[in-house]
Amino acid sequence: MTAILSEETRLRDEIAGVGRSLFDRLFTFGSTGNISARLSSGEMLMTPTNASLGALDPGRLSKFSAEGVHLSGDKPTKEAFLHQCMYCERQDAGAVVHLHSTHAVAVSIIEGLDEADLLPPLTAYYAMRVGRLPLVPYYPPGDAALAGAVAEKARDSHAVLLANHGPVVAGATLREAQYATEELEETAKLFLMLRGERIRPLTAEQRDALARK
Numbered sequence: 431m432t433a434i435l436s437e438e439t440r441l442r443d444e445i446a447g448v449g450r451s452l453f454d455r456l457f458t459f460g461s462t463g464n465i466s467a468r469l470s471s472g473e474m475l476m477t478p479t480n481a482s483l484g485a486l487d488p489g490r491l492s493k494f495s496a497e498g499v500h501l502s503g504d505k506p507t508k509e510a511f512l513h514q515c516m517y518c519e520r521q522d523a524g525a526v527v528h529l530h531s532t533h534a535v536a537v538s539i540i541e542g543l544d545e546a547d548l549l550p551p552l553t554a555y556y557a558m559r560v561g562r563l564p565l566v567p568y569y570p571p572g573d574a575a576l577a578g579a580v581a582e583k584a585r586d587s588h589a590v591l592l593a594n595h596g597p598v599v600a601g602a603t604l605r606e607a608q609y610a611t612e613e614l615e616e617t618a619k620l621f622l623m624l625r626g627e628r629i630r631p632l633t634a635e636q637r638d639a640l641a642r643k
């Protein structure tokens with residue numbers, strides 16, 4: 431007989447599976463990064479603080495009410511406010527992924543890039559999955575001011591890059607947030623590989639046509 435899993439059980443398993451996949455493929459390291467997902471009730475599941483994304487226990491994820499009160503599970507990620515801010519600004523968001531992926535972190539440290547949109551649209555897939563990438567000024571991890579600064583940039587973009595820290599990406603589903611975060615990292619890698627070369631990114635018209643799809 432096929433067991434029918436509840437939405438929450440499915441989402442818990444998915445968070446652990448996505449975390450393991452990202453960790454195993456070196457998209458984040460140690461106990462860096464955090465993941466959250468929103469249930470249709472508005473309640474949120476988040477990864478616990480100091481947990482490795484490679485070894486999450488679905489039953490120990492932190493659960494929050496729709497109003498942001500910690501209800502159960504382990505002590506939540508110190509970026510819980512940041513995740514909640516993303517959901518406030520992005521009404522369509524069903525999940526948020528934050529990583530310390532190496533190439534994106536490197537881009538977050540470079541001086542002199544366009545802080546309203548750090549990476550050029552090198553490929554169609556980047557334009558479709560990520561779009562624009564604003565820089566959020568530096569604040570220490572877990573600082574309440576970091577959450578406010580993210581909210582300001584998230585109004586116009588589902589993906590932001592925290593200065594000297596890493597990407598935060600919202601998606602309608604956890605898979606969408608995961609794929610967009612991976613695309614951001616690969617494009618950051620391409621951008622660094624191509625520094626010093628003459629490049630031909632997509633034009634504004636080509637990018638805008640893809641963003642509408």
Ligand SMILES: O=C(O)[C@@H](O)C(=O)COP(=O)(O)O
Pocket residue numbers: 461462463464477478479480481506507508509528530571572
């Ligand atoms: O960079 C940090 O300290 C946090 O943003 C992070 O990535 C991991 O913190 P926890 O989710 O509290 O473990």
Ligand SMILES: [Zn+2]
Pocket residue numbers: 462463528529530571595596
């Ligand atoms: Zn972090």
